Amino acid sequence: MERPAKSNPGATYEVERKHPPLSFLAPLLEIQTLDLAADAARKRSAGLPEREALPVAAAKLIEIDARLAAAQADRALREAEEEEVGIAVSQIVKDIEAAEVERYSGKRKNQDEASAHKEAQEKLHEKQTAYEEQEMALLEAIEAVDDRIREQEAARAANRVDAEGIEQAIRKVEQEVSVELEGLAKERQGIMASVPDDIISTYDRVRGQAQKGGRGAATLADGRCGGCRIKLPSLEKTKMLASPEDALIQCPQCRRVLVR
Numbered sequence: 001m002e003r004p005a006k007s008n009p010g011a012t013y014e015v016e017r018k019h020p021p022l023s024f025l026a027p028l029l030e031i032q033t034l035d036l037a038a039d040a041a042r043k044r045s046a047g048l049p050e051r052e053a054l055p056v057a058a059a060k061l062i063e064i065d066a067r068l069a070a071a072q073a074d075r076a077l078r079e080a081e082e083e084e085v086g087i088a089v090s091q092i093v094k095d096i097e098a099a100e101v102e103r104y105s106g107k108r109k110n111q112d113e114a115s116a117h118k119e120a121q122e123k124l125h126e127k128q129t130a131y132e133e134q135e136m137a138l139l140e141a142i143e144a145v146d147d148r149i150r151e152q153e154a155a156r157a158a159n160r161v162d163a164e165g166i167e168q169a170i171r172k173v174e175q176e177v178s179v180e181l182e183g184l185a186k187e188r189q190g191i192m193a194s195v196p197d198d199i200i201s202t203y204d205r206v207r208g209q210a211q212k213g214g215r216g217a218a219t220l221a222d223g224r225c226g227g228c229r230i231k232l233p234s235l236e237k238t239k240m241l242a243s244p245e246d247a248l249i250q251c252p253q254c255r256r257v258l259v260r
């Protein structure tokens with residue numbers, strides 16, 4: 001007598017498929033493991049604290065350069081001023097000498113002329129002293145500006161050393177990550193051949209969606225989706241377990257590809 005298979009065909013299948021020797025889609029989970037490792041590697045590179053330190057160093061350099069430029073402009077200004085005062089001093093020295101030459105050129109001078117000459121010369125000497133004092137103050141100011149310039153130049157050099165160190169640290173991790181990603185991609189390529197294309201593309205699409213944690217596949221165990229933990233309705237479960245091994249089955253809630 002024939003068994004009434006039509007009354008509950010899924011149950012028969014479920015019994016038969018409860019412990020398959022090896023899941024047909026197990027390689028998809030391997031692909032997912034590789035993809036999650038790649039995500040972690042990329043995150044390590046993107047999340048490097050040095051990436052934030054670099055713009056901070058660049059902003060500092062702009063400030064240093066602004067201070068350096070201001071100090072250099074200040075120096076140029078004072079230098080020009082000092083040169084002008086220097087010219088004025090040598091002109092006064094010449095004037096004093098010329099007046100002396102005239103005074104003792106042999107021409108007789110009366111008393112009034114003599115005292116006028118003396119007074120004029122004294123005024124010139126006073127002016128010379130004032131100019132020389134001004135020149136000295138300017139030279140001191142230039143020295144102070146030079147200190148400022150040296151300070152900013154040292155800060156600039158230190159900033160460059162810092163920035164280069166940061167860049168080097170980033171490059172090192174980027175290289176490591178690039179080697180790691182290359183290896184993971186190669187490994188993925190090798191596994192992909194054993195998974196149907198439509199399943200891979202569905203997996204990739206779900207994996208790329210927000211709030212999926214980079215997981216496009218999940219195991220189906222004890223009637224539960226391993227991704228979102230939803231318990232599948234028994235009819236749905238029965239239908240899934242009855243479908244061919246290479247069939248694309250997705251969780252009705254999270255849409256992840258289910259691996260039986």
Ligand SMILES: [Zn+2]
Nearest residue numbers: 225228251254
């Ligand atoms: Zn799910």
